[in-house]
Amino acid sequence: MKSKNFKEIIAFFLILNLIILFIGCNSEHSVKKLTRDELVQQSDTILNEQESSFYSEEQSQKSSAPIEEQAQELSVYIEKQDNKLIGSAFLLNTHCEIILYDENDKNLIYDTFDICRDYENRLSCKISSSEISQLNHRTINQVSDSTAKLLQEALTYSALSDGALDISIGAVTNLWDFTSDSKIVPSQENIQKALKSVNYQNIQLINNRVIISNAETQIDLGAIAKGYIADQMKAYLVEQGVNSAIINLGGNVLCIGTKADNAGFTIGIQKPFEEGHIAGVHLDDFYQSVVTSGIYERFFEKDGIFYHHILDPETGMPINNNLASVTIISEESTTGDALSTACFVLGINKGIELINSLDNVHAIFLDQDGNLYFSENISEELKIDV
Ligand code: ADP
Ligand code: MG
Numbered sequence: 001m002k003s004k005n006f007k008e009i010i011a012f013f014l015i016l017n018l019i020i021l022f023i024g025c026n027s028e029h030s031v032k033k034l035t036r037d038e039l040v041q042q043s044d045t046i047l048n049e050q051e052s053s054f055y056s057e058e059q060s061q062k063s064s065a066p067i068e069e070q071a072q073e074l075s076v077y078i079e080k081q082d083n084k085l086i087g088s089a090f091l092l093n094t095h096c097e098i099i100l101y102d103e104n105d106k107n108l109i110y111d112t113f114d115i116c117r118d119y120e121n122r123l124s125c126k127i128s129s130s131e132i133s134q135l136n137h138r139t140i141n142q143v144s145d146s147t148a149k150l151l152q153e154a155l156t157y158s159a160l161s162d163g164a165l166d167i168s169i170g171a172v173t174n175l176w177d178f179t180s181d182s183k184i185v186p187s188q189e190n191i192q193k194a195l196k197s198v199n200y201q202n203i204q205l206i207n208n209r210v211i212i213s214n215a216e217t218q219i220d221l222g223a224i225a226k227g228y229i230a231d232q233m234k235a236y237l238v239e240q241g242v243n244s245a246i247i248n249l250g251g252n253v254l255c256i257g258t259k260a261d262n263a264g265f266t267i268g269i270q271k272p273f274e275e276g277h278i279a280g281v282h283l284d285d286f287y288q289s290v291v292t293s294g295i296y297e298r299f300f301e302k303d304g305i306f307y308h309h310i311l312d313p314e315t316g317m318p319i320n321n322n323l324a325s326v327t328i329i330s331e332e333s334t335t336g337d338a339l340s341t342a343c344f345v346l347g348i349n350k351g352i353e354l355i356n357s358l359d360n361v362h363a364i365f366l367d368q369d370g371n372l373y374f375s376e377n378i379s380e381e382l383k384i385d386v
Contacts, residue, residue, distance in 0.1 A: 076113055078106050083260065089113045092120055092226055093179060094250025098233075101244035101260050108240055112233050116249070119229045122147060125170055125220050136170060136218045141210055148208040150228045153334055154221060158200035161342035161354065166313040170218025171197045175316070178298035178309040185302060191316035198313050227291055227337025230254040234333075251297070254333045255288040266385075269364060272296040272324040278366060280385035287329050287362075287382060291336030293344045294325030295368075310344050321347040327364040328355075329382060335361060348373050 077088045085100040087109030096116065098109050122144065125132045131147045134140040143151065154167045171194035175186035197216035204211040212219075221228075226249050233247050234254050245256040246265060255265045267290040268277030281290055295318075298309035312319040326343045328336040339361060343351030348365050355363040355375040362382060365373040372386060 074113060074117055076110060078109060080104075085109065087113065089116075091116050092124075092229065092249055093126075094226075096250060097246070097248040098237075099246040099248075100237075100242060103242055103245075108237065108242065112236055112247075115233055115236050116229055119146075119225070119232060123150070123221050123225045123229070125218070125222070132219050132221060135210055135212070138212075138215075142208050143210055145208065146232075148205060148210075150221065150224070150334070151203070151210065151219075152205050153228070154224050154338065155200055155203060155205065157224065157338035157342060161339075161346060163200060163313055164345035164350075165223055165338055165342035166198055166200045167219055167221055167223070168198050168200045168202055168214075168217050169311060169313050170220035171195075171216055172311060172313070172316040173220045173222065174218060176307075176309070176311070178300060178307075181300075183300045183302045185305075185307065186316075195313075195316050198316075223293075223341035224334060224338045226250070226252045227289070227333035227335070230289070230333040230337075251292055252333060252337060253290045255283055258285065269325070269327050269366070270294070270296075272366070272368075278370075278386070279364060279372065281327075281329055281364075282383040282385070283329075284382075286331055286360075289330050289333040289336045290327060291330075291333060291340045292325050292327040293340035294366075296324070310341060312345060319345050322368050323347065323365060324368045324370075325366045326351065327366075329362045329364075329378075331360060339363070352376075 074089060074091070079086050083101065085104060085106065087098040087100075087106075089096050091113065096113070098112055100108060121127055121129065122131050124130050125136060127133060131140065131143045135143065151167075154165075158166050158168075172191065175190055175194055177184060194216075197214050197218065199214070199217075202212055202214040202217045203219065204213070230247050230249050230252055231254065234256055237245055237247075237256060243257045244259060247254045247256075251270065253267050255267075258264050264283045264285070266280045266282050269279045269281065269290075269292060270276075271278045272294060273296050283290070293310055295306075295308040295310070300307055308318045310319050311317065323344055326340050328340045328343070330336045330339070339355070339358075343354060343363055343365070346354060348367070351365060352363065352373065352375050355361055361375075362378040363375040364378070364384070367373070374384075378384065
């Protein structure tokens with residue numbers, strides 16, 4: 001009898017709890033309880049149950065995205081683990097995470113993910129209302145200051161890598177689909193046609209005005225935008241007084257300061273296609289960004305042939321040079337993202353040559369046979385575990 005009463009009381013509180021969670025909201029973030037499985041499904045990531053709470057933050061009204069895009073919700077999962085506050089969200093088509101080591105304020109995580117989403121809405125060529133899509137449709141030719149700054153930087157890296165990184169590659173990347181299960185290999189005819197529009201020199205920037213000289217040229221900032229967005233997220237957190245944090249945008253890792261015990265962060269370089277790390281990079285208070293471009297990030301296999309998402313701007317096909325990944329360690333993540341893609345396309349020799357010609361940047365190349373190659377002087381500035 002006693003245990004029945006007890007069960008009834010527990011059931012009552014559980015239902016009450018669910019109702020409170022369902023209708024609960026705070027002044028800044030309207031929240032609605034969703035099932036945890038929905039986020040796991042989206043992000044393909046198993047999240048720790050410990051001390052966890054799950055919220056769905058509805059898209060804020062400030063975005064100028066059209067109705068169908070505004071209807072999307074940003075799901076943010078937050079958990080407290082020891083002294084860390086860990087936020088996860090599916091953004092930029094990948095699993096993103098923010099770990100705060102010296103803060104307890106969940107709003108910092110919500111606001112930083114909001115910044116991430118705002119930049120994605122502005123920069124993604126897959127979102128029809130973005131500035132990049134509007135440039136590609138030739139419906140605008142003026143862009144915001146931040147987009148102009150990123151375009152300028154992207155053009156600089158395109159030139160620096162002699163077009164190995166080429167942000168005018170959009171007509172070619174549009175032919176490929178590495179995110180769904182469609183597994184379509186574009187026809188050579190379509191690839192050859194699209195390649196005619198690829199040349200970063202077709203894009204010119206005069207202040208905030210973008211001049212695209214070839215009518216077919218399409219911009220794709222996919223190789224650099226994640227790094228840039230990580231830098232903006234970091235700038236916001238630093239401005240808010242955060243001293244110790246990690247921003248991880250699907251493997252693009254950017255740190256703030258050191259851990260609570262003043263030890264620098266150690267970031268693992270993933271083994272391709274399997275669990276575990278091939279090397280660990282110890283960061284200090286200057287080198288805070290670790291970005292990897294790899295064949296295992298987005299790919300499909302068709303008729304026994306492996307196709308991955310880093311394309312050769314000369315052929316329009318996945319670059320085939322026996323590399324598995326390139327990791328760039330730098331101060332800023334924009335640099336790391338641009339150079340990791342550029343070096344992947346350049347290959348080991350030319351890639352290492354490029355990195356050696358630059359200050360304050362290091363690289364680790366991994367080939368498909370498991371061999372590691374390092375840029376010059378890396379061990380003088382960084383401790384690497386292999
Ligand atoms: P990830 O997006 O996995 O971090 P990268 O930073 O290497 O990987 O960027 C790959 C993306 O960049 C592709 O999905 C595509 O949109 C675009 N891209 C592919 N090849 C090139 C290239 N040679 N130059 C510029 N952009 C590229
Ligand atoms: Mg990149």
